[in-house]
Amino acid sequence: MKKVFKMLTLSAATAVFSLTLVGQSFAASSSFTDLDKVAAKDKIISLQQSGIVSGITTDLFAPQAAMSEAQGVQLLVNAFKLNLDLVRFVKEPKATDYFVKANNDSWYANALITAAVNNVDLPKDLDPNATLTREQFTHQLIRAIETFGKLPLINPVVVDIKDNDQINVEYSGSIQRAINYGVIKLGADGKMNPKAEITRADAAEEIFNAIEYLKAHQAPSDPTEVLTATDSVKLITETLGLVDSDIKIKIDPNAKVTRESFTNLLVQTLQTSGKLPMIKVVPVDIKDNDQIDILNSGSIQTAIAIGAVQLNADGKFDPKAEITRADATQIANNVVDYLKSHQVHSDPGATISATEGAKLITETLALVGADINIKIDPNAKVTRESFTNLLVQTLQTSGKLPMVKVVPVDIKDNDQIDILNSGAIQTAIALDIVELNADGTFNPKAEISRVDATQITTKAVEAVNRLATNK
Known part of the structure; x- marks a missing residue:
């Protein structure tokens, strides 16, 4: 597994579940036409009316269809609102970093990555296209609600399951707790049918039951309580x-x-x-x-x-x-x-955003955020010309760059430079902050890497120091 730095805030204990599946949804956007023979019809409709499950058309629900591993993972990820918002990766993750049978170009790739990084209890040999059994999905769901729902530990009353000998020993504890939580019920014959493929309807019903249990077993925290x-x-x-x-x-x-x-x-x-x-x-x-x-x-x-x-x-x-x-x-x-x-990016070859560019400039030049007077799209990738313009304009408006006489040089791809950036680029060249390529081009539209941006700002510091010395 690739190394990641995880910083995640989860509020699943009180969060409303959101269970839309990518590609094939659980329920309809307005009404259902395929639930008449489904025992959990009312529960599924309740989930739909609450905005918990949704779909595009009624024929996509297919309540008796088996659910794949990938769909089950997507269900859990969306249910607990798991994300990668506060995660810093050393390198761009791939689904195959965590599950060798995954397809990195598939619709479910992000769900697998998100689940793995958030420590959802999933088998490492998970096959996204394989169908889920009742015991597999139940185990994953119970582990998820206990982890992200912040449930207190319980000593379950052991229930006699007639086909217990068919249950994977690793799942037996989760299944006993699922029965105690009321997430699942045994059949009239006292069996669980653990190896049977779980249908979408049954999965939806388990989710509904899990939500109801969480609602009834949330221990409110006293904010004035002294912590141990x-x-x-x-x-x-x-x-x-x-x-x-x-x-x-x-x-x-x-x-x-x-x-x-x-x-x-x-x-x-x-x-x-x-x-x-x-x-x-x-x-x-x-x-x-x-x-x-x-x-x-x-x-x-x-x-x-x-x-x-x-x-x-x-x-x-x-x-x-x-x-x-x-x-x-x-x-x-x-x-x-x-x-x-203050996220740290360890890959010097990675391109930077405008926000990162502004931060690099202010820190290297010992400025403060207020000295960045140019309006920027904080998430936009920065090109060589836009970064150079931002740097030079910041130096000028902050008073660190005195008036200098610039003799324009011939830039072979000058026609690709935005006219508003040309003055800053000529100034940067004159001060040896940036250099043209061997062929006399500047490559203004190329995205700038962290290492290049750092080198340019370092040269800017040297240029400012030279100018101050020569006054």
């Missing part, structure tokens, strides 16, 4: 999309957590799991620093630097105060916000 170390680990792992193994610090699971110990646990976990980019921390004056354990001081200064925590109005941190769930959640969410805006 176990609570803190759970909050950190869930908010940041980690697993328990990412918590490297040994803790007393029942100990009450203070502001300093929670902050240290959070920052140390971020660092050891590789999710915190390298930053330069300028220590601030904390009025009650003498009360902070020396082993926690670095984490607290780091947390202040990234905006995860703030000092009180009197400059104190109150390190020994027990932390509430509300305060801990706010700190964790602040970290997520920071990581969203």
Whole structure:
């Protein structure tokens, strides 16, 4: 499996499920004409009326049709609103990185990647085109609602299943809990028929039953509750999309957590799991620093630097105060916000967006965001000409670039350069910030890579320093 840096926030405990399948949907957009003989008709219609299942035409529901592995994965991904919004990949992922039988060009590829990265319990030898059995889908669904629905652990009352000998031993626990949760029922003969292919109607019914169970078993959290170390680990792992193994610090699971110990646990976990980019921390004056354990001081200064925590109005941190769930959640969410805006891209050959270009310019030239006065599409890919123009215009408007006499050079592909960018490009050439190719072209429309953009901004710093020295 390829290495990924995962930072995911999931709210499936209270989220409304959204279960549209790609390619073949569960239900109709307005009414159903193929459910008359389906026992779960009312449940399926209820899901449709709630916007949980939808489709294009009524004939796509095919309630008695078997469901494929790919459709089952897509169902779970959409049900729990799983996504890759806060995930940073070292390289572009492929479905085959996780499931060797997958097709990277298929409609389901993104669903497989999303499920794998979000730790949905799926077999590594999953065949997307194979049909799902009742025991396979039930196991996947139960593992999903327990993971993302934040269900408390239960000791299920063991039910006598007449065909228990046919159930895969790895699925038996999930199936017992599914019966206890009311997600599935045994047949009149006491059998589950685990190896039978699951139909779309049966899958929809299990989803409906799972939703009803989740609605009835949500334990509301008290925001004023003082957290234990176990609570803190759970909050950190869930908010940041980690697993328990990412918590490297040994803790007393029942100990009450203070502001300093929670902050240290959070920052140390971020660092050891590789999710915190390298930053330069300028220590601030904390009025009650003498009360902070020396082993926690670095984490607290780091947390202040990234905006995860703030000092009180009197400059104190109150390190020994027990932390509430509300305060801990706010700190964790602040970290997520920071990581969203400070994502690290390790591939120097990757092209950059306008937002990344602006960030590179402001950081390299020691400016602030306000010095970028050019309106940009934050998600647009940056070309050589647009990046050069953004850099030169920023230098000029921020006062770092004095008036210089530019002798225009002959650019062989000048006809491809936007007239509004030509002056900036000529200036950049004159200052040795950029160079033409050996054939005298500039390639203005080529997307710029991170390494090239970094080199150009570094040369801009050198040019500014030269100009300042020669004044």
